[in-house]
Amino acid sequence: MSAEDRRESVVRAAITEFARGGYHGTSTEAIAKRVGVSQPYLFRLFPNKQAMFLAASERCLVETRKVFMEAAEGLEGEEALHAMAAAYQRLIVDDADKLLMQMQMYAAIAAAEASGDREFGESVRRGWVRMWDEVHLVLGADQNETTTFLAYGMLINTLASLGFPADHRIWSGFYDSSKPVGPPAG
Template sequence: MVRMSAEERRESVIRAAITEFSRAGYNGTSTDAIAKRVGVSQPYLFRLFPNKQAIFLAASSRCLADTRRVFSAAAEGLEGEEALGAMAAAYQRLIADDPEKLLMQLQMYVAVAAAEAAGDHAFGEQVRADWVELWETVHLHLGADVNETTTFLAYGMLVNVLVSMGFPAEHRIWSGFYPVARPVQE
């Protein structure tokens, strides 16, 4: 039996955390559920991460970093409308192939909003910083055009909402989208 290094275990905890948090949210996910999914004890989990919040923030950072990598890979060597279309299509594939990424994003927004409402403004600092990196990635690939960046991300957020609500690709609500922004028909 090959033993995993602490870094490999940490990596497996982050993947398990994305799965668990995407399904049940921050408050609905126990560290025990994450530990069980990874196959480690809770004490071991807390040797890798100091607390549940640190696990959630690591999962959130990974989710947004993965999205940045998808956008960058799609837009490599492209400009303008070509970059926009490539990133939109790549994002569509990402959330179709790995719906946990979309659910984790939605859970991030809920967790930060809940923390802010409860007066915990520090909780969202890292998530906001990671989101700014996502914005910067898109912004640079779209030629540093603020309007294009805003429009792209606004469409993306609307796509997130419509997909999460289960609107089928043929529904008229998708008619105003770029063809690449419509959900994949199965």
């Protein structure tokens, strides 16, 4: 396997491990073990744990943006909005690690910044801005639509992360057809 293939394996393993254990609760040993490489080899691919975490975070955001853009391709307005919402629901149901990784990256960055390390979150903020900009364009550059769509997505992330089942009353507000996002399936 090439170094690039190994690097890709590390990013995928890092998403899984960080999603489950968070930044501080995940060891590089666990990531190396999941990939099937030694820790010294892992550090030939990435300079440190933070670089692995940021690569996993960036991948998570890139894949989320890709899901949105593919779902909205050729659509406009309300159709694009509903297509992106449905695609995101499928993503967080089918790949729970992506949802958990998102939540872990927000927590890790908030903790780092609370201790004075603002640099840690810069690449994630850039990724979020790219996502905002792409969604914003798809939704006709409507500030309110973009804000509402992403706000509902964050609420869904929170409720799903807390483990509310799809039939719980907490999701009832999502059933209104005028809302951009519905409850997660399953």
